Amino acid sequence: MKKENSLATRFAQYGLLFALVHLAAGCSDGGTKEQAAPSGVTDAVASTAVARDTKLVVAFGDSLFAGYGLSQEQGFAPALERALGAAGTKAQVFNAGVSGDTTAAGRQRLSFVLDGLARKPDLVIVGLGGNDMLRGLPPEATRENLDAILTELGKRGIKTMLTGMLASPNMGADYAAAFNPIYPELAKKHGATLYPFFLDGVVGRRELLLPDGIHPNDRGVGVVVEHIVPKISGALAG
Numbered sequence: 001m002k003k004e005n006s007l008a009t010r011f012a013q014y015g016l017l018f019a020l021v022h023l024a025a026g027c028s029d030g031g032t033k034e035q036a037a038p039s040g041v042t043d044a045v046a047s048t049a050v051a052r053d054t055k056l057v058v059a060f061g062d063s064l065f066a067g068y069g070l071s072q073e074q075g076f077a078p079a080l081e082r083a084l085g086a087a088g089t090k091a092q093v094f095n096a097g098v099s100g101d102t103t104a105a106g107r108q109r110l111s112f113v114l115d116g117l118a119r120k121p122d123l124v125i126v127g128l129g130g131n132d133m134l135r136g137l138p139p140e141a142t143r144e145n146l147d148a149i150l151t152e153l154g155k156r157g158i159k160t161m162l163t164g165m166l167a168s169p170n171m172g173a174d175y176a177a178a179f180n181p182i183y184p185e186l187a188k189k190h191g192a193t194l195y196p197f198f199l200d201g202v203v204g205r206r207e208l209l210l211p212d213g214i215h216p217n218d219r220g221v222g223v224v225v226e227h228i229v230p231k232i233s234g235a236l237a238g
Contacts, residue, residue: 067221183196187233
């Protein structure tokens with residue numbers, strides 16, 4: 001609880017500006033459509049063979065995974081792949097992030113993404129829910145969708161990591177009380193590895209953010225990756 005409170009305090013630096021800017025940004029537009037598949041993502045996955053000695057990791061999420069506002073090599077997936085290699089884990093990380101995705105949109109496209117893979121992934125990192133929160137969608141719906149996503153991954157025997165999000169303070173205490181526990185509770189239920197807050201170490205640090213004040217720049221992505229790699233390496237080795 002102390003850790004969560006600390007994160008929530010730092011997250012408060014966004015406040016209402018976080019919600020307003022994000023909702024106005026182009027990255028949110030994708031979430032208004034029920035997309036069957038991310039453009040250019042699954043085609044690359046399906047057409048690329050993965051060596052047997054290489055771990056296949058899928059980053060399945062929204063704009064934070066998609067690399068919004070960054071060049072192709074600066075986003076979370078390519079940065080993670082490089083960091084895993086430097087840490088001694090040979091891996092290919094496929095970017096299955098779609099800017100603007102809600103948990104409902106992610107739930108809809110999950111099977112399409114998985115069925116298009118060259119083989120069963122060694123790990124799927126699920127990072128969804130931020131757009132649900134910013135749109136004020138019911139936390140119960142967010143929980144239901146994430147639960148369904150993790151259930152499907154479990155049925156397929158795929159290891160999973162869940163990266164969490166925290167409710168913006170302007171959403172109110174009641175909303176936060178319903179939204180924030182979703183990630184740790186579902187991770188426990190499904191035996192998924194939990195990374196409590198994807199933007200830990202980046203929130204509120206302007207030098208690590210794009211001009212929108214929300215999404216990490218390339219340096220911010222580096223901080224995220226540095227923090228999360230030990231968890232991912234542990235999940236792959238487990």
